[in-house]
Amino acid sequence: MMVLLAAAALGAPAARAAEPPLKLVALGDSLTAGYRLPADAAFPAVLERALKAKGRAVEIANAGVSGDTTTGGLDRLDWSVPDGTDGVILELGANDMLRGTDPAVARKALETIVARLKERGIPVLLAGMLAAPNLGTDYRARFDAIYPDLAKAHGLVLYPFFLEGVTGNRAHTMEDGLHPNAKGVETVVAGILPTVETFLDRLKPRGNGGR
Template identity: 45%
Template structure:
């Protein structure tokens, strides 16, 4: 009887009780899955893709439609709960729509990365590119802040959320069929391509974690 109990304890303390890697996806409507059924949004599709690659992972949807980098900073502390192992940060699109000073956006992203560093949470920072209509100085400052902050905090960096659809210099005409009617948010098939582009970066993020 005692041997049986010992055997049960060994089984219960083994790999069967291993916890999945928990990743918080901090972002705006692109992360939240605006305009799509829940199962077709970015987070569920990314989680499914990662599991197909063999990753034992849970993605938390911390995307809020309309959120700016300031909104993300205000949510960072309570998003980084003790069970969160890593974080994907995809913010800045709404800063662009509002013409917010890149120095302000940069300070907010800096605060988010600082919070992650203090929580000992690995980060994948996803970049974004400003349109040219704000002027060359605005565009240069905005575009550069992501890679520079990633280097400063030694985080992983992906140049664009839309890398799987062509990334920087994307031709809107070529991806019209992958977007919703507003031309801003991807449809379900667009999300498939986004996940195929970002998925390997998230696998790299997972590989950075201890005992992953």
């Protein structure tokens, strides 16, 4: 009897440890893909390691495509976010802004992505972007409002500015002054980590039979 009880006691933590990890997809552009960085230094990989170091069981798929726009992300949404995904970190809009695309276009595409994921029961963490100063005050006001507006309208977890602590810091960017280097990615992850943990606390694993 004592052996059986001991086995049962030992088995309980093991069973908890064997629970399936939350499956996230990071849907984004080069900032997610890890432009000119090794795969293990890209944002999804670094974030996954940081979360695991805090005892979080997660797997984060890198669905970043360099040069992608919000409409590009919408076009590939269904195959970029497979069934069984527990949550999506949505990081798109920087390329729309750099091209001077009408903010209404980016807003509509992002809202459609959020709505389609909501229809599939997949929660979204929205990673915000800010317009460059040289685009003018009107453009900046219209573009910068996209992310808080969508987060409020759809009840999303919002990280206001994905490149917080990186933009303008040459030690954290590549030669182009735009893309994070390895140190910059670590800065991004350190900044967004508490928000991601808040997001994870809202999620429930779907498991293999979730859909």
